[in-house]
Amino acid sequence: xxxxxxxxxxxxxxxxxxxxxxxxxxNVRKFNRLLTTDAKIAQTPKQLIWTLNKAKLFRYTPxxxxxxxxxxxxxxxxAIMNRPHVLDxxxxxxxxxxxxxxxxxxxxxxxxxxxxxxxxxxxxxxxxDYLPRVxxxxxxxxxxxxxxxxGWCLGALIATLYAALRPNEGLKNxxxxxxxxxxxxxxxxxxxxxxxxxxxxxxxxVEAFGNVPGELIDAGAKMLKPxxxxxxAYVNLWDNLDDESKVDAWHAMNxxxxxxxxxxxxxxxxxxxxxxxxxxxIENSLRLRGEPVRLSNLRASLxxxxxxxxxxxxxxxxxxxxxxxGTEDKTVHRVRGGHIGIMAGRGAEQxxxxxxxxxxxxxxx
Amino acid sequence: MSENGNQFDPFDPTGMLKGMRDATLExxxxxxxxxxxxxxxxxxxxxxxxxxxxxxxxLRKLMETSMTQSLASCNMPxxxxxxxxxxxxxxxxxxxxxxxxxLDALARSTAGRRKRSESQ
Numbered sequence: 479x480x481x482x483x484x485x486x487x488x489x490x491x492x493x494x495x496x497x498x499x500x501x502x503x504x505n506v507r508k509f510n511r512l513l514t515t516d517a518k519i520a521q522t523p524k525q526l527i528w529t530l531n532k533a534k535l536f537r538y539t540p541x542x543x544x545x546x547x548x549x550x551x552x553x554x555x556x557a558i559m560n561r562p563h564v565l566d567x568x569x570x571x572x573x574x575x576x577x578x579x580x581x582x583x584x585x586x587x588x589x590x591x592x593x594x595x596x597x598x599x600x601x602x603x604x605x606x607d608y609l610p611r612v613x614x615x616x617x618x619x620x621x622x623x624x625x626x627x628x629g630w631c632l633g634a635l636i637a638t639l640y641a642a643l644r645p646n647e648g649l650k651n652x653x654x655x656x657x658x659x660x661x662x663x664x665x666x667x668x669x670x671x672x673x674x675x676x677x678x679x680x681x682x683x684v685e686a687f688g689n690v691p692g693e694l695i696d697a698g699a700k701m702l703k704p705x706x707x708x709x710x711a712y713v714n715l716w717d718n719l720d721d722e723s724k725v726d727a728w729h730a731m732n733x734x735x736x737x738x739x740x741x742x743x744x745x746x747x748x749x750x751x752x753x754x755x756x757x758x759x760i761e762n763s764l765r766l767r768g769e770p771v772r773l774s775n776l777r778a779s780l781x782x783x784x785x786x787x788x789x790x791x792x793x794x795x796x797x798x799x800x801x802x803x804g805t806e807d808k809t810v811h812r813v814r815g816g817h818i819g820i821m822a823g824r825g826a827e828q829x830x831x832x833x834x835x836x837x838x839x840x841x842x843x
Numbered sequence: 844m845s846e847n848g849n850q851f852d853p854f855d856p857t858g859m860l861k862g863m864r865d866a867t868l869e870x871x872x873x874x875x876x877x878x879x880x881x882x883x884x885x886x887x888x889x890x891x892x893x894x895x896x897x898x899x900x901x902l903r904k905l906m907e908t909s910m911t912q913s914l915a916s917c918n919m920p921x922x923x924x925x926x927x928x929x930x931x932x933x934x935x936x937x938x939x940x941x942x943x944x945x946l947d948a949l950a951r952s953t954a955g956r957r958k959r960s961e962s963q
């Protein structure tokens with residue numbers, strides 16, 4: 479058969495169609511792999527220095543010599559219904575790694591995964607049994623009397639309770655990230671609206687499950703923005719499959735998001751009934767084990783980081799504390815971004831992290 | 844996938860479809876976020892959840908009771924027994940932690956005192 483220019487064109491087109499089908503099949507395989515496998519996260523070297531029940535305290539291996547390090551150690555306290563790995567997401571994009579490079583002695587409290595035997599652990603226990611012991615260990619391990627603490631989300635709530643109840647235990651600097659503290663506006667954000675409805679009964683959820691399943695908490699969080707979470711995130715991944723840096727970031731974040739854990743039943747009940755419904759902390763009626771929690775007792779230097787586009791902890795839930803705390807040295811820092819994005823998003827390294835470092839460095843020696 | 848996703852090209856059907864998809868998703872997202880942020884949705888979800896939990900409560904109770912009885916008849920500890928035991932272990936762990944901290948403090952103060960007396 480004679481080869482004419484027409485047959486050559488036809489063959490080229492055929493090859494192009496085959497190549498595009500091959501590429502599409504490859505993309506489907508890659509997409510599937512990204513959805514079903516885990517990325518390597520939380521890779522920064524660390525040492526386990528303390529445990530209590532499921533809680534673990536880690537000290538990250540310093541990367542700068544002692545003479546160049548800040549004197550005041552930094553304790554990171556994350557929320558109780560997620561793993562803390564988001565603070566050390568992936569090499570090259572990790573808040574922990576960033577702070578180590580800037581000379582901080584960094585400690586991380588991992589609350590662990592509560593089992594059925596932990597369903598009676600409430601904020602009383604987290605604040606008055608666990609955190610004081612963690613603080614004691616950090617101080618004795620570092621050989622110091624003062625420390626800084628960074629709390630994120632419910633970790634910020636626990637850190638605030640601790641700071642108000644134990645103002646003389648050496649807490650020098652307190653950094654709150656997207657702290658859910660003030661629930662006076664019941665229309666601000668889906669969680670406040672849903673949980674303040676009289677039909678929402680936290681007691682019956684705890685009665686049924688003991689600990690609140692991670693799947694239920696995860697579904698609730700995703701339902702705040704259903705299309706973005708159930709569809710948009712995957713469409714976004716598909717569109718960026720050829721961009722390796724975006725794919726790596728997505729994979730690491732998805733690995734963290736998929737690692738869901740239950741929340742202690744007593745803590746959940748308290749969160750909904752005392753905080754969301756009664757707004758007890760701001761109304762000055764909160765008592766932990768009979769001790770009144772007064773924000774006016776909080777005397778540590780305070781940096782309150784607020785995410786302007788936070789749909790989980792809307793800014794109004796974090797703002798009011800500034801007028802209630804007893805400290806003179808207090809700063810609000812507003813960041814464009816969402817609840818997780820301000821610390822783990824691509825822009826965090828240029829916006830939130832340097833600001834935290836700058837604020838803390840001035841107060842850590 | 845279209846090469847020029849951000850620019851309108853009437854001869855690029857993939858790009859047009861992608862643009863339509865993004866616009867649809869955006870509108871859908873706004874609509875759904877609005878829906879879940881209403882009192883009606885909050886009330887309906889809360890009521891449905893509460894009703895389903897209440898409806899399943901007798902069955903849960905029955906299963907729990909029969910399981911406890913079966914375990915007891917086999918001389919096996921129940922879930923509550925294990926929970927109580929685990930709680931006690933945590934309390935013991937706390938006491939041990941407190942003792943360890945006191946010993947550490949004691950060791951540090953003894954070492955400090957020895958250092959001072961050696962330097963005098």
